[in-house]
Amino acid sequence: MKILSAPQIREADAYTIAHEPVSGLLLMERAAAACADWILRRYAGSSRPFYIFCGPGNNGGDGLVIARLLAENGFAVQAWLVAAGNVSPDNLANQARVPFLQKINAPADFPHMEEPGVIIDALFGTGLNRPLDGWVAGIIHQINDQRGRQEIIAIDMPSGLMADQSSKGHACVHARYTITFEYWKLALLLPENGGFAGETVLMPIGLHPAYTAAVQTEFHLTDMEMIRTVYRPRDPFAHKGTYGHALLVAGSYGKMGAAVLAARAVMRAGAGLLTVHIPRCGYEIMQTAFPEAMCETEELASHSAHFDEPFRLRRAPDYDVIGIGPGIGTDPSTAKAFERLLGHWQGPLVLDADALNILSKWPSLMPLVPKLSILTPHPKEFERLFGAAGDHFERLALLRAKAKEWQWYILLKGRFTAMACPDGSVFFNPTGNPGMATAGSGDVLTGILTGLLAQGYGPKAALILGAWLHGKAGDLAAAISPESLIASDIVDYLANAYAEIQQ
Numbered sequence: 048m049k050i051l052s053a054p055q056i057r058e059a060d061a062y063t064i065a066h067e068p069v070s071g072l073l074l075m076e077r078a079a080a081a082c083a084d085w086i087l088r089r090y091a092g093s094s095r096p097f098y099i100f101c102g103p104g105n106n107g108g109d110g111l112v113i114a115r116l117l118a119e120n121g122f123a124v125q126a127w128l129v130a131a132g133n134v135s136p137d138n139l140a141n142q143a144r145v146p147f148l149q150k151i152n153a154p155a156d157f158p159h160m161e162e163p164g165v166i167i168d169a170l171f172g173t174g175l176n177r178p179l180d181g182w183v184a185g186i187i188h189q190i191n192d193q194r195g196r197q198e199i200i201a202i203d204m205p206s207g208l209m210a211d212q213s214s215k216g217h218a219c220v221h222a223r224y225t226i227t228f229e230y231w232k233l234a235l236l237l238p239e240n241g242g243f244a245g246e247t248v249l250m251p252i253g254l255h256p257a258y259t260a261a262v263q264t265e266f267h268l269t270d271m272e273m274i275r276t277v278y279r280p281r282d283p284f285a286h287k288g289t290y291g292h293a294l295l296v297a298g299s300y301g302k303m304g305a306a307v308l309a310a311r312a313v314m315r316a317g318a319g320l321l322t323v324h325i326p327r328c329g330y331e332i333m334q335t336a337f338p339e340a341m342c343e344t345e346e347l348a349s350h351s352a353h354f355d356e357p358f359r360l361r362r363a364p365d366y367d368v369i370g371i372g373p374g375i376g377t378d379p380s381t382a383k384a385f386e387r388l389l390g391h392w393q394g395p396l397v398l399d400a401d402a403l404n405i406l407s408k409w410p411s412l413m414p415l416v417p418k419l420s421i422l423t424p425h426p427k428e429f430e431r432l433f434g435a436a437g438d439h440f441e442r443l444a445l446l447r448a449k450a451k452e453w454q455w456y457i458l459l460k461g462r463f464t465a466m467a468c469p470d471g472s473v474f475f476n477p478t479g480n481p482g483m484a485t486a487g488s489g490d491v492l493t494g495i496l497t498g499l500l501a502q503g504y505g506p507k508a509a510l511i512l513g514a515w516l517h518g519k520a521g522d523l524a525a526a527i528s529p530e531s532l533i534a535s536d537i538v539d540y541l542a543n544a545y546a547e548i549q550q
């Protein structure tokens with residue numbers, strides 16, 4: 048699914064008006080009616096009053112239509128026009144159809160909302176062209192002060208939030224729900240900004256499909272269509288060699304759990320064979336916890352420092368992929384072995400956790416990491432590797448720049464994990480939940496990606512499918528309670544996540 052910028056959305060709007068054809072007024076009616084339908088369904092049977100705040104542009108126009116439709120459906124509705132800019136013609140036309148409309152010209156006009164109800168924020172949408180300030184910013188703060196008593200629903204965007212730029216430190220409505228039209232906006236996907244949106248509901252409003260098909264963008268959100276295109280069903284004539292042999296280098300004294308979690312995920316993702324390189328202390332743990340994995344055991348008890356040896360001595364089996372990092376530690380001897388391994392391996396590679404920490408401790412190793420490798424940092428690891436960014440839009444730009452510069456695939460973990468490709472495109476993953484903010488869930492992701500590469504998926508396909516499966520398994524596992532989710536549940540639900548694709 049393409050993610051468009053505010054100017055592209057304006058083009059989509061204009062293209063639809065010209066080519067459907069449809070008037071702007073009718074398009075507004077259609078968009079607002081879709082929102083009103085959603086609201087009517089959500090509050091069916093409720094007697095909560097609606098307090099609707101409308102701005103001067105077309106976002107305000109949507110609010111006016113929603114006010115009329117909710118009132119026609121028997122709800123108690125109050126609506127205010129916040130007179131803060133040039134009034135658009137379609138807004139003006141709809142003002143005339145809301146006889147109960149009142150005006151706010153100053154913070155002192157902010158109404159007292161007696162009963163707990165629902166605030167509809169239709170002040171500003173994608174037409175916001177500068178940070179809100181002065182008395183209008185004051186109105187935003189007054190709306191936010193109501194969060195405890197009123198449920199806030201933002202139309203298209205939380206007012207004050209820029210679609211394509213950072214709004215860090217700006218006055219923004221803090222919504223419970225945001226009903227956004229037709230396309231995701233970049234700001235809704237970045238934690239610093241998207242946090243204002245609450246839960247985002249994507250609402251199709253019938254913009255012209257020809258425009259969407261033709262428009263170019265670097266930013267995409269994974270959807271089911273993409274997943275079904277990427278996913279390759281198992282070959283009925285397959286044997287275990289068909290799905291590859293993975294090497295996983297993971298674990299150290301006290302961190303063998305990371306190795307077990309990642310190993311289980313490699314096999315549950317569908318790899319044919321797995322060898323795990325572990326320190327001696329982990330041998331019985333691994334063989335007992337996960338007998339499906341073969342073990343290559345280090346002579347050292349506490350950590351691994353010789354995993355390059357089979358490659359150096361040309362005794363390594365014909366591996367299809369190496370996954371390295373979970374729980375290996377950053378001992379200099381481990382780093383040395385990593386350096387030597389990079390000298391012997393140019394194939395598919397997944398680097399996570401301590402492999403990334405080794406790279407940030409010894410940046411001279413970075414040029415040795417093969418092109419098209421996958422790196423999976425969480426935000427702190429990303430910062431250690433590539434430096435801090437001023438805000439999350441800058442961090443996204445840095446992510447893309449580094450993926451291009453090094454020709455790596457870099458997966459930056461988060462609510463909407465962002466996967467930057469060497470060509471500069473970025474795919475955001477929609478699945479996952481806060482229950483997955485738990486120790487070991489990243490190790491499971493490393494295992495899944497390694498398992499997919501072993502089966503012959505290319506790095507881009509492995510990323511898109513792997514992040515989606517990981518999040519979907521987490522969602523299914525968290526269905527009862529996100530608090531109780533632990534990383535091994537994600538592995539246990541991988542089969543159910545795959546089943547969702549096959550439905």
Ligand SMILES: NC(=O)C1=CN([C@@H]2O[C@H](COP(=O)(O)OP(=O)(O)OC[C@H]3O[C@@H](n4cnc5c(N)ncnc54)[C@H](OP(=O)(O)O)[C@@H]3O)[C@@H](O)[C@H]2O)[C@@H](O)CC1
Nearest residue numbers: 060075104105106132133171172173174175176177178203
């Ligand atoms: N996508 C679609 O196809 C459809 C989109 N639709 C809807 O249209 C919305 C976009 O509408 P839009 O372009 O009129 O912009 P909008 O967000 O109402 O803001 C513009 C107004 O705000 C003002 N203003 C701006 N910044 C300001 C500031 N900092 N402080 C104060 N004022 C400021 C600006 O004034 P000016 O800059 O001219 O002074 C102008 O008056 C979109 O989000 C969606 O809801 C649907 O109706 C139909 C289908």
Ligand SMILES: Nc1ncnc2c1ncn2[C@@H]1O[C@H](COP(=O)(O)OP(=O)(O)O)[C@@H](O)[C@H]1O
Nearest residue numbers: 425461462479480481483484486487488489490
């Ligand atoms: N709030 C959230 N929403 C969606 N996914 C999340 C959320 N919090 C964490 N995750 C996912 O869980 C994983 C956590 O990885 P990481 O921080 O490396 O964990 P660990 O180091 O404990 O294994 C990432 O894939 C991340 O995207």
Ligand SMILES: [K+]
Nearest residue numbers: 168171202204
């Ligand atoms: K809004």
